[in-house]
Amino acid sequence: xxxxxxxxxxxxxxxxxxxxxxxxxxxxxxxxxxxxxxxxxxxxxxxxxxxxxxxxxxxxxxxxxxxxxxxxxxxxxxxxxxxxxxxxxxxxxxxxxxxxxxxxxxxxxxxxxxxxxxxxxxxxxxxxxxxxxxxxxxxxxxxxxxxxxxxxxxxxxxxxxxxxxxxxxxxxxxxxxxxxxxxxxxxxxxxxxxxxxxxxxxxxxxxxxxxxxxxxxxxxxxxxxxxxxxxxxxxxxxxxxxxxxxxxxxxxxxxxxxxxxxxxxxxxxxxxxxxxxxxxxxxxxxxxxxxxxxxxxxxxxxxxxxxxxxxxxxxxxxxxxxxxxxxxxxxxxxxxxxxxxxxxxxxxxxxxxxxxxxxxxxxxxxxxxxxxxxxxxxxxxxxxxxxxxxxxxxxxxxxxxxxxxxxxxxxxxxxxxxxxxxxxxxxxxxxxxxxxxxxxxxxxxxxxxxxxxxxxxxxxxxxxxxxxxxxxxxxxxxxxxx
Amino acid sequence: xxxxxxxxxxxxxxxxxxxxxxxxxxxxxxxxxxxxxxxxxxxxxxxxxxxxxxxxxxxxxxxxxxxxxxxxxxxxxxxxxxxxxxxxxxxxxxxxxxxxxxxxxxxxxxxxxxxxxxxxxxxxxxxxxxxxxxxxxxxxxxxxxxxxxxxxxxxxxxxxxxxxxxxxxxxxxxxxxxxxxxxxxxxxxxxxxxxxxxxxxxxxxxxxxxxxxxxxxxxx
Numbered sequence: 165x166x167x168x169x170x171x172x173x174x175x176x177x178x179x180x181x182x183x184x185x186x187x188x189x190x191x192x193x194x195x196x197x198x199x200x201x202x203x204x205x206x207x208x209x210x211x212x213x214x215x216x217x218x219x220x221x222x223x224x225x226x227x228x229x230x231x232x233x234x235x236x237x238x239x240x241x242x243x244x245x246x247x248x249x250x251x252x253x254x255x256x257x258x259x260x261x262x263x264x265x266x267x268x269x270x271x272x273x274x275x276x277x278x279x280x281x282x283x284x285x286x287x288x289x290x291x292x293x294x295x296x297x298x299x300x301x302x303x304x305x306x307x308x309x310x311x312x313x314x315x316x317x318x319x320x321x322x323x324x325x326x327x328x329x330x331x332x333x334x335x336x337x338x339x340x341x342x343x344x345x346x347x348x349x350x351x352x353x354x355x356x357x358x359x360x361x362x363x364x365x366x367x368x369x370x371x372x373x374x375x376x377x378x379x380x381x382x383x384x385x386x387x388x389x390x391x392x393x394x395x396x397x398x399x400x401x402x403x404x405x406x407x408x409x410x411x412x413x414x415x416x417x418x419x420x421x422x423x424x425x426x427x428x429x430x431x432x433x434x435x436x437x438x439x440x441x442x443x444x445x446x447x448x449x450x451x452x453x454x455x456x457x458x459x460x461x462x463x464x465x466x467x468x469x470x471x472x473x474x475x476x477x478x479x480x481x482x483x484x485x486x487x488x489x490x491x492x493x494x495x496x497x498x499x500x501x502x503x504x505x506x507x508x509x510x511x512x513x514x515x516x517x518x519x520x521x522x523x524x525x526x527x528x529x530x531x532x533x534x535x536x537x538x539x540x541x542x543x544x545x546x547x548x549x550x551x552x553x554x555x556x557x558x559x560x561x562x563x564x565x566x567x568x569x570x571x572x573x574x575x576x577x578x579x580x581x582x583x584x585x586x587x588x589x590x591x592x593x594x595x596x597x598x599x600x601x602x603x604x605x606x607x608x609x610x611x612x613x614x615x616x617x618x619x620x621x622x623x624x625x626x627x628x629x630x631x632x633x634x635x636x637x638x639x640x641x642x643x644x645x646x
Numbered sequence: 647x648x649x650x651x652x653x654x655x656x657x658x659x660x661x662x663x664x665x666x667x668x669x670x671x672x673x674x675x676x677x678x679x680x681x682x683x684x685x686x687x688x689x690x691x692x693x694x695x696x697x698x699x700x701x702x703x704x705x706x707x708x709x710x711x712x713x714x715x716x717x718x719x720x721x722x723x724x725x726x727x728x729x730x731x732x733x734x735x736x737x738x739x740x741x742x743x744x745x746x747x748x749x750x751x752x753x754x755x756x757x758x759x760x761x762x763x764x765x766x767x768x769x770x771x772x773x774x775x776x777x778x779x780x781x782x783x784x785x786x787x788x789x790x791x792x793x794x795x796x797x798x799x800x801x802x803x804x805x806x807x808x809x810x811x812x813x814x815x816x817x818x819x820x821x822x823x824x825x826x827x828x829x830x831x832x833x834x835x836x837x838x839x840x841x842x843x844x845x846x847x848x849x850x851x852x853x854x855x856x857x858x859x860x861x862x863x864x865x866x
Contacts, residue, residue, distance in 0.1 A: 549714075
């Protein structure tokens, strides 16, 4: 019996974290994924005579992934933009969406458009057209853009009052208002945009075949059936499809009111670098201030924990040891999520405060171990000498033991500070825009990591190299026998 | 006048007795050398007198504060020689700083290390560190000065100087107990020698002294 030759695969990328109705794990069977983007991928694969295979990709890095060939096409509610067209092969749009302003019900009359939100925090998803809209409104209307890594927390933080409005496309906005009572989507759209599939720049032939398949599916109603099934079909779509079916060019530009500054093609990397430098520098300031304050907190708590573990009663020692192991044994990222999102039902920490607490608490565990080691490394003869002179244990600690331990601790502390400086990049997950986050926004907007990555690296090095040098110098100067 | 009195002293580390049945006393102005090989328990006796080690049984009667000069001096590594000397008078005896500093300067000068006042401990030679340590111990004006292996950090020619210094301190009315394994030094400065072996006092022939026997004290 002859076997049929195995069908080639269509590797397609999407972000299952994006959730329904795009791509999400099937609630009935989490190993399967479902969503309208999943069904459109199946439609494209069937048209190409291939078997679809899903590859998970982070939403903010999906352009880079497809460009480097991680998969053939990406479908994940990806927005059409001139920047994407300039550097990738882009399919014809398969969906038209509106950017919607979501506010708390009480503010429905007050916040009708972005110009009503001067000085207010407005949330969105990073690396989206909505973000570009907010950046434009920041310059024009004085709003404060706040970016999230996901589309769930902008709405829950809107309910909590951490932000005053959310701008996202209507699919996400409808989901957000469905999940959170007391939120209202304003009727007037801020802009119109389109979802497209994106391919590596060299894949224009495959893109053209996909366009033909999409056009067929528009014509015979298969696309409508998919979108209806996921309850996202509306009267905007037939108009879009009619326009696309009239225009037979392989790369038609859909009618769109979206042309914010962030989505215009870039003239050149150097020009972009010059334009982004002020934002990177102010993000660097955030990194520096956050790192210094966090380190100060870590040192203070570390000293208290170390003292408690050496001088405290047994129950206190056990408690502190457990605390240190808990903090050291769990990821900083998890601690930040718990502090910012997990505790939000009880106490709503501002993002910067949560970041400061998260980094400070996390590093205090490491600092306390350094101090404990350093205190225990002070020769016992020093303590004996203090005791025979009649000094109290407290006086011995303050006058003799701690100053000597500090010398031993200073070099590893400096190393930890350098590490903290870099770990501070993790706080972007709780909406703090520091150096790394600003760089990834920059990179997403110009579609390349080369220049932003180099600038970011240089800024980190400018901060950490002097510290590393200082640590080496201290080590050389103070590491001699007592 | 008896200043220091030790009765049936026993110090244990876990189940093991480091020293036991140690009894002796010392007069004002007397230098007593505790002699014996290393590991005999000399240092443990001094530590018990200084209050650093817990006594398992017996009693120690010694006027506080006690001055202690450790074998390795244990000068506070994070401060100058001068501050090592004035630290305790200021923080323990609550002397005014200026007065304590003045006294520290005098003590260091009297011990011949006045010009090393500003040095950090790691910059001092063994002999200098020892004299700073003596000054630090004397700054509390103790009636009793304890010294552990004081000749270990000294050149042979310096040992004579140290013996003379101890004699002078004794003549000023201090009682000095020196733990040493250096027989020549003990002969040169001590009024009386106690031989220790295996944690007990022995006579000159190395026999265990009867525990109940009174301390055979002879005046210098």
